[in-house]
Amino acid sequence: MATTTNPFEPPRTTDLAGDAPAVNGPRVVAPEALRELTAAAGWVRGLARLTAVSIAVQVLRLIIDVGRTRGASATVGVVGAFAVPIAIAILFLVRLNRYAAASERLWGGARDAVGAIIDAQASYLKLASVVVGIGAGVFTFSLAIAIGSGRFFSWIYR
Numbered sequence: 001m002a003t004t005t006n007p008f009e010p011p012r013t014t015d016l017a018g019d020a021p022a023v024n025g026p027r028v029v030a031p032e033a034l035r036e037l038t039a040a041a042g043w044v045r046g047l048a049r050l051t052a053v054s055i056a057v058q059v060l061r062l063i064i065d066v067g068r069t070r071g072a073s074a075t076v077g078v079v080g081a082f083a084v085p086i087a088i089a090i091l092f093l094v095r096l097n098r099y100a101a102a103s104e105r106l107w108g109g110a111r112d113a114v115g116a117i118i119d120a121q122a123s124y125l126k127l128a129s130v131v132v133g134i135g136a137g138v139f140t141f142s143l144a145i146a147i148g149s150g151r152f153f154s155w156i157y158r
Helices: 031-068 072-107 113-149
Strands: none
Touching: 031 072, 031 113, 072 113
16 A cells, blocks of 8 residues: 555555454464464463462462561561562463463364454453553652652762
């Protein structure tokens, strides 16, 4: 849909407007894509198991650290420091388990599992983008506070 023969010309915005009608019916997936999705099933299961082990280690470490702390404020601090990463890991584990279950169905021959795999991948990537966005925002805010308070560059003026 380019207006010239230049291969580097970006598409017109009208080409990206989404005017095409929605396609109804079963999803058509290339055989190569099916093979790759099937091959990824083992990796997804392994990543889900690794995430579950990571959560278990974090919970164990939380229990140990809570047992070592003295005072209510220290205990609240330790629980707060561990609760956020554990909660985030659980959110990722839920998406990975959905992805692994759909991959298992595809590996078993159920071609209708492709939609569930794509939905699970989309959910996983959306969660990752939200977590990265929030993390980058918190980091930027903390950096701005540190620079604004003069503590970040205090080592220069010693």
